[in-house]
Amino acid sequence: MHSDVTQFDLAAPPSLQAVLKQLAAEPGKHAPIAGGTEMMVALGAGRLQQRSLLSIQHLRELRFIRVEDRLLHIGSGTTFTDIRRSAEIAKHLPLLVQSASWTGSVANQNRGTIGGNICNASPAADTPPALLAYGATVTLVSASGERTMRYVDFHLGYKKTALRPDELLHSIHVPLVFGDHRQYIRKVGTRNAQAISKIALAAVAKVEEQRLADVRLGAASLTDRPVRCSATEAVLSGASLASDALEETIRLARAALAGETHAIDDIRSTARYRGAVAGNLLEEFLRSLAG
Amino acid sequence: MSLVHLTINGENKSVEVPPMKRLLDVLREDLHLTGTKEGCGEGECGACAVLLNGELVNSCLIPALQANGTSLCTIEGVSTEGHLHPIQQCFLEKGGAQCGICTPGMILATQHLLNKYPNPTMEQIQEGLAGNLCRCTGYMRIFESVQEAAKLQNAGAGA
Ligand SMILES: Cc1cc2nc3c(=O)[nH]c(=O)nc-3n(C[C@H](O)[C@H](O)[C@H](O)COP(=O)(O)OP(=O)(O)OC[C@H]3O[C@@H](n4cnc5c(N)ncnc54)[C@H](O)[C@@H]3O)c2cc1C
Ligand code: FES
Ligand code: FES
Numbered sequence: 001m002h003s004d005v006t007q008f009d010l011a012a013p014p015s016l017q018a019v020l021k022q023l024a025a026e027p028g029k030h031a032p033i034a035g036g037t038e039m040m041v042a043l044g045a046g047r048l049q050q051r052s053l054l055s056i057q058h059l060r061e062l063r064f065i066r067v068e069d070r071l072l073h074i075g076s077g078t079t080f081t082d083i084r085r086s087a088e089i090a091k092h093l094p095l096l097v098q099s100a101s102w103t104g105s106v107a108n109q110n111r112g113t114i115g116g117n118i119c120n121a122s123p124a125a126d127t128p129p130a131l132l133a134y135g136a137t138v139t140l141v142s143a144s145g146e147r148t149m150r151y152v153d154f155h156l157g158y159k160k161t162a163l164r165p166d167e168l169l170h171s172i173h174v175p176l177v178f179g180d181h182r183q184y185i186r187k188v189g190t191r192n193a194q195a196i197s198k199i200a201l202a203a204v205a206k207v208e209e210q211r212l213a214d215v216r217l218g219a220a221s222l223t224d225r226p227v228r229c230s231a232t233e234a235v236l237s238g239a240s241l242a243s244d245a246l247e248e249t250i251r252l253a254r255a256a257l258a259g260e261t262h263a264i265d266d267i268r269s270t271a272r273y274r275g276a277v278a279g280n281l282l283e284e285f286l287r288s289l290a291g
Numbered sequence: 292m293s294l295v296h297l298t299i300n301g302e303n304k305s306v307e308v309p310p311m312k313r314l315l316d317v318l319r320e321d322l323h324l325t326g327t328k329e330g331c332g333e334g335e336c337g338a339c340a341v342l343l344n345g346e347l348v349n350s351c352l353i354p355a356l357q358a359n360g361t362s363l364c365t366i367e368g369v370s371t372e373g374h375l376h377p378i379q380q381c382f383l384e385k386g387g388a389q390c391g392i393c394t395p396g397m398i399l400a401t402q403h404l405l406n407k408y409p410n411p412t413m414e415q416i417q418e419g420l421a422g423n424l425c426r427c428t429g430y431m432r433i434f435e436s437v438q439e440a441a442k443l444q445n446a447g448a449g450a
Contacts, residue, residue, distance in 0.1 A: 005311045005312045005313070006309045008309070008310075009310065009311070010293075010310035010311045010354055010356050011310070011356075012356055012357070012359070033354070036352055036353060036354060036357065037334060037352055040313070040334070040351070040352040040353070040354065041333045041334060041352065043311065044332050044333055044351070045333070053311070053354075055354070055356060055357055057357050058357070081346070104334070104422065105337065105421050105422020105423075106347055106400070106403070106404075106419055106421070106422055107334075107337060107340055107347045107348050107400070107422045108334060108349070108422060110346045110347055110348055111349075111352065111353070
């Protein structure tokens with residue numbers, strides 16, 4: 001082991017309120033730890049910055065899946081296994097089930113949480129593209145209250161989120177409006193092959209008389225954070241899938257997506273490859289809709 | 292230091308350890324249960340896998356305090372009264388174990404898998420064991436051991 005564990009402190013306050021009170025009392029001093037599948041790896045590698053951790057893994061208040069007011073609510077402490085076992089999520093959000101099944105081994109899925117996945121804010125994380133395509137919102141809580149924002153606005157930059165030091169991600173909400181949409185998700189590359197590439201694209205769209213409507217695209221690894229591809233969505237809105245127009249629709253969509261792909265400096269060498277793969281996935285989605 | 296209470300292989304134990312000490316090290320150093328192995332130390336290999344409240348987890352990624360109040364099953368708790376568990380017997384007979392480093396984790400992952408799917412398909416076996424790496428067997432004999440164990444358990448359950 002590369003870290004001296006005696007240099008780290010960990011407490012498990014009995015309730016969400018108790019955790020929030022402690023975060024507020026000394027902002028920035030403590031960091032939450034949920035399933036620990038990111039933080040314990042960082043500890044082992046000697047790169048865990050925070051010295052004082054508060055476990056939220058045992059908090060029942062953060063671990064739930066329920067449907068209410070035409071929204072599916074998912075607590076931040078919900079594990080990938082919980083997601084894969086949920087009949088509600090399977091019924092309404094198949095892309096989320098698919099992405100949860102990609103997040104490492106069974107042992108990792110039994111422990112890793114959706115909250116940890118998005119708060120860790122890796123541009124390559126697996127569940128964000130689906131949540132972006134589904135137009136999710138997120139609720140953040142602190143001792144002084146809570147706020148809800150669009151999930152696209154949660155990611156501010158590379159590993160940067162809208163969370164204040166005294167806040168926790170409480171839950172994620174997805175509107176249940178996708179019954180008539182066609183849905184698509186695909187990931188290329190493995191976690192271990194990140195140096196080469198890992199692209200994921202999640203997409204939902206309606207097709208009405210061979211025209212696209214309500215297109216929503218979420219992607220991983222295209223820029224420094226998980227992104228919604230709004231320029232490409234705009235190009236595709238109302239676009240035709242008819243056989244005499246399909247090739248032009250694909251060409252315009254690929255060009256728009258390339259324009260939204262930004263190299264991250266340290267992986268510049270693979271940016272072109274990533275852009276090409278993302279274009280291929282988008283094309284596959286569009287052809288599947290036309291076919 | 293934190294006082295951590297565990298039920299381990301059916302026995303109640305308490306240990307006083309740094310709260311961020313890895314469960315893996317608590318098992319091996321404080322409880323002297325060295326059947327649980329360390330491979331990678333970063334969640335990739337499954338050599339350290341144990342069952343925590345019946346769920347398969349990698350003990351190298353669990354801080355001691357997060358195991359407080361849980362019930363654990365390690366490889367030492369799999370056999371009963373000196374008799375190998377059917378899964379262990381099948382690994383032995385089908386050549387599912389060679390050097391043995393991956394074996395404790397493989398056995399617990401198999402137990403978890405067979406609890407979930409008493410009749411696993413090859414795909415389910417492969418997904419269930421995907422987090423357990425083996426440098427020796429080439430996996431085919433492990434998959435055969437799992438299939439044999441499933442057969443044996445189902446025959447036992449039917450009898
Ligand atoms: C072997 C292995 C394979 C993996 N494979 C994949 C993969 O294929 N795809 C993938 O996307 N990920 C993968 N991961 C990464 C990891 O499992 C996921 O990112 C997981 O979702 C992290 O969740 P956690 O609860 O374990 O996070 P933790 O390690 O507990 O926390 C991660 C970060 O999020 C913060 N945090 C957690 N919960 C909250 C909250 N409620 N509010 C505010 N902040 C919070 C923590 O402070 C920390 O900064 C893998 C990890 C391992 C070890
Ligand atoms: S030692 Fe824990 S997964 Fe490899
Ligand atoms: S038997 Fe040697 S690593 Fe699997």
